[in-house]
Amino acid sequence: MLLSLLSAPAEINMYRIGELAIRCDVTADTIRFYEKSGLLSPAVRNASGYRLYSEADKAKVRFIRRAKNTGFTLQEISELLSIRVDPQHHTCGEVKTIADDKIVELEHRIRELKRFQTSLVSLSEKCCGGEDSATGCSILDALEDH
Structure with a gap:
């Protein structure tokens, strides 16, 4: 339809x-x-x-x-639309490849986000979070390039 x-x-x-x-x-x-x-x-x-x-x-x-x-990104959507408009000249495998590539990309991003989360939790746990000056803040010190 x-x-x-x-x-x-x-x-x-x-x-x-x-x-x-x-x-x-x-x-x-x-x-x-x-x-x-x-x-x-x-x-x-x-x-x-x-x-x-x-x-x-x-x-x-x-x-x-x-x-x-x-x-899907705009580029991927454009590809999907071109296949959808003219499906007789494309295969279901082409569409599946686009979806599978997106899955791989998302899995990579999820792993990266989990690494970020682990790093941030570690930084946060080491910080006192008190009302003192941030001159000795462990988070800022850890992010500083020594």
Whole structure:
């Protein structure tokens, strides 16, 4: 269904930017940003100059939002969208590779964040946390380049 909405011509239901934003639970600035980033085609404009968006645009914004909430970058979302619009020329394996690469990246970031946490806990445990001057603060001393 998403494929048909992403590639369908403009339909009768047209939304101004604020209406689309509400329906997709994003801000109008977010929609403008997606347009600037090339994730969303520039909207058609009515005679008054208002941007008008179709059901296909609504489906695309929702797709982008869900992909972003899953942790994909704008570049990765762009790749996913290009595959989604033309799936017969791509494989499920290509999509899985994008997801698997994201998993590896997240696992690396999680390990890095855990190292940060361990270091911060160690620093915090060594600090008295008192009301005295910070001139002898163990956290500042540990961070100082000796």
